[in-house]
Amino acid sequence: MALCEAAETGSNTPRAVTQVLRLALAHLGERPVTEARVANLCVGDRQFLMRELEQHLGRSGGWFHADCTTCANRFDFSLQYADLPVQEAGPSYPLVRVQWQDRQICFRLPTGADQEQILEQPQPEATSWLLHQLLEEPECVLPCDNGFQSVVDAALEEVAPGIVTRVLTSCPECEAENTVELDPYRLLAWKSDGLLKEIHQLASHYHWSEAEILALPRFRRQRYLDLIDQSRGMIQ
Ligand SMILES: [Zn+2]
Incomplete structure (x- = not known):
């Protein structure tokens, strides 16, 4: 919830990335995380951390969309972040x-x-x-x-150092090669709406507080939501 809100309220992308990473990181190189230290990480490191966080939160890749530059058809392609290479920093870094x-x-x-x-x-x-x-x-x-x-x-x-932010993929319609941008900050597009809906459903059914619901591990929250769905099915 805090990450969603940081992303939603950040006045610009670099600012939002700093807020999100400051909340998500436990430490940086064995030292405490401060806003200034997160802001002073190099761009490639920040992109790497944002993608790692996206995977940690359960999105390891999935389906992406692109508009073919040759035939203008919209097509989907799937990829897993784990399959993409990561470029190590050069010896003189930074x-x-x-x-x-x-x-x-x-x-x-x-x-x-x-x-x-x-x-x-x-x-x-x-x-x-x-x-x-x-x-x-x-x-x-x-x-x-x-x-x-x-x-x-x-x-x-x-x-x-760097992560892959651009991939080559071919259009299934006309087979033309397309270069597609992969947003390294895709996580910032996450909205709190989905989570609020889950809280609303659980609170209405079990009468737990928002803090109690947010303290549940994700898999258990999902399990309860499934049970609510099942019980609704039984009533109908
Ligand atoms: Zn095409």
Whole structure:
């Protein structure tokens, strides 16, 4: 319930991810979990944790939808997160050294806090703002070259840990290959409505309090709901 509410009330995605992970994690590297430490995890780590949490809460993958870019048909495909590879961080993690002409410039990987702050930057300058934000030596002057940005992007990509956020699948209708985005924050779309309905059903039938119902393990709650359904069937 707390995770659903954190997801529903988060004012933007990075903020909601921070709230959800802060509630869900028992500790971070054997140290207590704080909002600041969760926000300062790199983006790949946060995505990994969100998908792990989704699996922990009982959704290990399942059915996904896509619209075919060739024939425009909507189709379903199934996948299990456990079958997808996870990219390990590079040896210099969380730092990234970029070689540019005769210089070596050091950056750090972007974090959730950076993602949240970039939302407040005016659009045309947002990318350059981020680049300066990630600089390990803030006084360093960055090259004014269009190619530099893509060299930095590739270097960050090389070092960043990551989960699969894009899969190739073929359309069952026309067999065209489609690249489909897999939202790493799918958990944020969970609504408390389903859970509230369960509480409502159990409370109406057994007259237990909301706290008592939420303290039940999920499988037992489900078992009681099945029993309510069965008893209704018997009455009718
Ligand atoms: Zn198609």
